[in-house]
Amino acid sequence: MERRTVTYRSRYARTRQGVIGALLAGGMLLTGCSGTATTDRAVSDRRGAPAPAYGAPGGGGAQKRGGVEGKDGAGAKGGPRESAPPDYLSTFALDVDTASYGYARRTLGGGSLPDPSTVRPEEFVxxxxxxxxxxxxxxxxxxxxxxxxxxxxxxLMRVGLATRAADTRDERPPAALTFVVDISGSMAEPGRLDLVKKSLGILTDELRDDDSVSLVTFSDEAETLLPMTRLRGHRGEIRDRVDSMEPTDSTNVEAGIRRGYEEAVDGRVKGAGNRVVLLSDALANTGETEAEAILERIGSARREYGITLFGVGVGSEYGDALMEELTDKGDGHTTYVADEEQARKVFVDQLPAHLELTARDARAQVAFDRKTVKQFRLVGYENRKVADEDFRDDRVDGGEVGPGHTVTALYAVRLRPGASGHVATATVRWLDPATREPHERHATVTTDAVDGPLWGGPGKRLQVTAVAAYFAETLRGGSLPGAPGLGELASRADALATATEDSSVRRLATAIGQADRIRNGTDGDEGGPGEARDGELG
Incomplete structure (x- = not known):
């Protein structure tokens, strides 16, 4: 089969017809702890005010200030100053990425603390x-x-959004996957290209006969090793092409992604899950190195054909920021693999959930009740914030979510003394992937539902969420109310691993213990409080 090398000739000038077959979407069921339900509805307004702010007067949406909800307007040098009325809304795009946690575990396993800039609490949770x-x-x-x-x-208040269970291997739509593999010199390190090859070998065994794959490699330029090829009758050929990959020169991520999208468009399969999967340490050093510019050049493939980008990060040195920005702006997701066990989880368990979409441009808005809530803070999601007034503007980018996904947002909420009753209303809005018709669901929560003890109670999964959030905040130098030290946090994670019989929680306990030992072996510092990003409600 012919191999083709990319220079920078665009093939998008040719007329292209057809679009990806309709993806599934429809109605839903609402659950809410101590909450009220609304029926599923299509929402006709493309633009509009924020979701209702229960118990709070005024419009609210225009009260957003500087991307931080309700941050008190005090001058750094001049003391307190006049500010807009405190904000009681929190709005963000949904995110199912997990790369930050995987990379942190890899770094801790190597004996170092992760760079705080790479720690995103929502990806831990x-x-x-x-x-x-x-x-x-x-x-x-x-x-x-x-x-x-x-x-x-x-x-701590947990807002949890869930989609229906993913289809089984035999029930899901066919896959049409274009793998874009980094074969630059840095990928020679153990745990990079060798792990990628193992991962693709695992996937080749797991894919169905009616699935299709193509393979693009890149270093200083890009090359097509395999055009879109059906698995039936070609598994041996696919394995041979995977095995032939060897590390060479520099890292031109732009060339790889451009070539990958060209192959994905040329080989797209109607009615299939058409995806580009980037496997790289994302250490771009040749060609265009900014995510915005890279994606602009393949924008038509994303917009016209709906081909999204799934990023898989590898390597002890990893371009976390570039990979996250590429996948966020490429309407996809990112994860990280450090060993064969994680690779099997990603390529066998997770990737199938990315083959179809339940929701496009999904976002959430939480409206706090100022009668019962004095302060609140969303943990993480700093780079996924959406202006409150844009919640129902469906031209604004949100998150893409598939079947089998859950999205969790954790809030620190300070109740007013003696408060009783409604605390908040959480609303999720999304577009039908096929029709782009908007839908919404919401649930409410009362003081009774957030007033029990965190530790020792029946909510083991809520406790795991809290441990993951406390761990992430500590690693990035922040703090949350009630945060234990790392030693106590490791003990709580260990007990939860036993109670839940969950190996992933056991690995969390191990990671926290490693962080505690690394800190004690350096400066013994448990970390001070970071900047408070609380919402003060007047």
């Missing part, structure tokens, strides 16, 4: 099974619960 009830149909269930944080009048 979303790395663990949550146990939410899933909807019967296609869409989201909305689940809200919480517990006292053990620090005065603060609670």
């Amino acid at each position: 979303n790395s663990f099974r949550q146990g939410y009830r899933r909807p019967a149909g296609k869409g989201f269930s909305v689940n809200v619960d919480g517990a006292r944080a053990g620090d005065g009048d603060w609670s």
